Amino acid sequence: MKIAERDIDAEVVIVGAGPTGLTLANLLGGMGVSVALIERNLTTVQEPRAVSIDDESMRTMQAIGLDGAIEAIVARGYGSRYLSPGGDLFLTVEPTSCDYGFDKRNAFQQPNLEALLREGLSQFPNVVQLFGWDMQAFSQDQTSASVDIVHETQGTRTVHARYMVACDGGRSPT
Structure with a gap:
């Protein structure tokens, strides 16, 4: 370059x-x-803006050699509750598996x-x-x-x- x-x-x-x-x-x-x-x-x-990284993205982090460092800063296997603008619950996501080496949903702080x-x-x-x-x-x-x-x-x-x-x-x- x-x-x-x-x-x-x-x-x-x-x-x-x-x-x-x-x-x-x-x-x-x-x-x-x-x-x-x-x-x-x-x-x-x-x-913080982005707050979640899934198992597919963790495999990308593995490909760049940062999966270990990133696993140290995430809350593994968490769930989420989604509310409408009026405050009504319309979706609950609860991870149930850890296929292929990484949890389905992981929370992190973007910074x-x-x-x-x-x-x-x-x-x-x-x-x-x-x-x-x-x-x-x-x-x-x-x-x-x-x-x-x-x-x-x-x-x-x-x-x-x-x-x-x-x-x-x-x-x-x-």
Whole structure:
């Protein structure tokens, strides 16, 4: 991966470093793919948003080598009660099994999960973390994408990649 004063070249640029973007960066980093991970915030979130990880996602964490660390921060095998806006119970979920090595539902605090996922990235020199950089615009053609990013104190840069993945949430401009 080339990191110049103004431009960054990578195979994949990921916009957004929440649980999805951080997980993807770990997966690709472990496969040797060069990644530029862009996050407008200076750190991972400090307030919980996502609160549950299921057995399928735990197998993904196993694939990136973080299952042991993540199991240490989850409440394993918990249930949930879902209420309507009026407060009426409409669904109760109670996990009944632990198939294929992981509990069906596990509770966590998002700041703890994101911190572990970000720490996991430190083992990959092929992943550049660009926290504090905000995507301003992007363009794409049949073979590549370019993302213009800006930092409050470091100016602007352009990230060039073969692929761009938007992991920056439901209100994503990408």
